[in-house]
Amino acid sequence: xxxxxxxxxxxxxxxxxxxxxxxxxxxxxxxxxxxxxxxxxxxxxxxxxxxxxxxx
Amino acid sequence: xxxxxxxxxxxxxxxxxxxxxxxxxxxxxxxxxxxxxxxxxxxxxxxxxxxxxxxxxxxxxxxxxxxxxxxxxxxxxxxxxxxxxxxxxxxxxxxxxxxxxxxxxxxxxxxxxxxxxxxxxxxxxxxxxxxxxxxxxxxxxxxxxxxxxxxxxxxxxxxxxxxxxxxxxxxxxxxxxxxxxxxxxxxxxxxxxxxxxxxxxxxxxxxxxxxxxxxxxxxxxxxxxxxxxxxxxxxxxxxxxxx
Numbered sequence: 503x504x505x506x507x508x509x510x511x512x513x514x515x516x517x518x519x520x521x522x523x524x525x526x527x528x529x530x531x532x533x534x535x536x537x538x539x540x541x542x543x544x545x546x547x548x549x550x551x552x553x554x555x556x557x558x
Numbered sequence: 559x560x561x562x563x564x565x566x567x568x569x570x571x572x573x574x575x576x577x578x579x580x581x582x583x584x585x586x587x588x589x590x591x592x593x594x595x596x597x598x599x600x601x602x603x604x605x606x607x608x609x610x611x612x613x614x615x616x617x618x619x620x621x622x623x624x625x626x627x628x629x630x631x632x633x634x635x636x637x638x639x640x641x642x643x644x645x646x647x648x649x650x651x652x653x654x655x656x657x658x659x660x661x662x663x664x665x666x667x668x669x670x671x672x673x674x675x676x677x678x679x680x681x682x683x684x685x686x687x688x689x690x691x692x693x694x695x696x697x698x699x700x701x702x703x704x705x706x707x708x709x710x711x712x713x714x715x716x717x718x719x720x721x722x723x724x725x726x727x728x729x730x731x732x733x734x735x736x737x738x739x740x741x742x743x744x745x746x747x748x749x750x751x752x753x754x755x756x757x758x759x760x761x762x763x764x765x766x767x768x769x770x771x772x773x774x775x776x777x778x779x780x781x782x783x784x785x786x787x788x789x790x791x792x793x794x795x796x797x798x799x800x801x
Contacts, residue, residue, distance in 0.1 A: 509610040509611075509613070510604070510609050510610040512609060512610045512611045512675055513610075515611060515614065515671045515672065515674060515675050516610060516611065516613050516614055516671075518667075518671055519614050519617050519618070519667070519668040519671050519672075520599075520617060522664060522667055522668070523617050523621070523664055523668075526660050526663065526664055527660065527664075527773060530656065530657065530660050530777060531773070531776070531777055531780075534777050534780045534781050534784065535780060537781070537784045538780050538781075538783055538784035538787070540784075541784045541785075541787040541788045541791060542787060544787075544788070544791045545787050545790060545791050545794075548791050548794040548795060548798070549794070551794075551798060552794055552797070552798060555798065
């Protein structure tokens, strides 16, 4: 197992690349998903307000 | 009947179509990520010259390709937005630039971490590396310009023009290794005579490329859907205030 992580002595160069790829891509995905969830929530609030306004 | 791309440029139709495609895009991205990482880390040979560091290639090359493909897509979307004033094209360009910037940064970072053990240096100011760094600045300039004006339409127009002018950088990146002497190796995949790389390395490379393409499509769809819903919220808010 250790051998796998050492990667023939080049692990210190290889793992940061895979690590950054994971952090960067997952981070961007999460912020995008969060923004989508927020806009959906805002829309449902606005739609509710609009229908309440119509019924009032 | 001729295929009419404008028919899909309607926000309502885009929401329907992207909603339909999203589960497939998620599935393809997950499968290609798992398979790509398995082959890249466990089931591909070491390079006879570079040893294990060749595994950096499976991130570096697809990320660098995506940085250019996304920029070209962004330029096409910007051109469509500038010429036909189609809001969905402008929206697509806006949503693409953070994804493109992420892949460009990843390509530069992994290149640096590959360069140190193989070339003995983290960075050289040669044509390939410098033009790729310029690409990162173009993405950042695009994002900055979009938010630089009180009137969003002016920001969109300025960012679109910057994007189109910056397209000249793409062939410079691609052919820099042929036009100038550089530490960076010449093309070994997209070149005349076919790829000069062993199939055992081509498989993880192809899978990681599919994984990044799937990821790009997925995040683009999510960001565009979010922007469309947000603009609907803004319109409702305005109607609420004035109504």
